[in-house]
Amino acid sequence: MAGLVSEYLGVGAYARKDTVNRLLDEDDALSGAWVALAAADARAGIVRELRARPRVAAVADRSATIRSFMDTMARTMLTFTLAITAMAACIAAGVVYNSARIILAERGRELASLRVLGYTRGEARGLLFGELLTLSFLALLPGFALGYGLSALLVRGLATDLYRIPLVLTASGFAVAGLVVLAATVGSGLLVLRRLDRLDLVSVLKTKE
Numbered sequence: 001m002a003g004l005v006s007e008y009l010g011v012g013a014y015a016r017k018d019t020v021n022r023l024l025d026e027d028d029a030l031s032g033a034w035v036a037l038a039a040a041d042a043r044a045g046i047v048r049e050l051r052a053r054p055r056v057a058a059v060a061d062r063s064a065t066i067r068s069f070m071d072t073m074a075r076t077m078l079t080f081t082l083a084i085t086a087m088a089a090c091i092a093a094g095v096v097y098n099s100a101r102i103i104l105a106e107r108g109r110e111l112a113s114l115r116v117l118g119y120t121r122g123e124a125r126g127l128l129f130g131e132l133l134t135l136s137f138l139a140l141l142p143g144f145a146l147g148y149g150l151s152a153l154l155v156r157g158l159a160t161d162l163y164r165i166p167l168v169l170t171a172s173g174f175a176v177a178g179l180v181v182l183a184a185t186v187g188s189g190l191l192v193l194r195r196l197d198r199l200d201l202v203s204v205l206k207t208k209e
Contacts, residue, residue: 006166007164008164008165008166009163010161010162010163011161017030043063047059047061085176085180089180092180092181092184093184093187093188096132096136096181096184096185096188096189097191097192099132100128100132100188100189100191100192103131103192104195104196107127107128107131111124111127111128111196114127121196124196125193125196128193128196129189129193132185132188132189132192133182133185133189136181136182139181140178140181143177143181144177147177151169152167155167
């Protein structure tokens with residue numbers, strides 16, 4: 001029987017015990033054993049008994065190791081994630097605000113004309129804000145695809161013989177990224193809408209194309 005094992009720490013090889021003993025020229029020797037517990041509440045007692053035996057060199061509790069690893073990674077990754085999210089939000093806000101300023105500069109004459117024709121400030125705001133939101137929604141799907149590709153390249157580049165990081169992208173991660181972009185769009189749009197309210201209709205209409 002043969003199979004593949006996905007390991008993320010180190011590079012291991014597995015074989016039947018008799019095969020390993022033959023390759024190492026050993027007798028029926030054991031260097032370790034995995035113990036499965038039928039009852040979780042018996043874990044502490046079994047670990048204590050094993051550690052008390054003189055011929056047992058070391059006892060490792062898999063659950064405690066995983067819990068310690070997850071706690072350490074949670075603290076490290078939380079700080080890293082917050083910093084990356086803040087940087088991404090700043091970049092998204094800058095891009096959206098720049099796009100909004102360009103749209104306002106290009107559509108200023110049209111918006112001023114609509115105001116003169118009887119459109120209210122709210123209706124003019126809705127046209128500009130609606131265009132910003134539409135562009136942001138249309139950019140989400142290509143952005144998700146690009147983010148997935150960059151994440152895959154990053155994971156592949158970080159893989160070594162010591163450790164490998166699995167590529168795990170969840171729907172909640174994409175949802176958070178989309179919410180960050182939409183929040184940046186709303187914030188940038190509100191800043192541009194203030195400039196729209198202070199738009200001098202007469203000077204804009206006098207501007208030559």
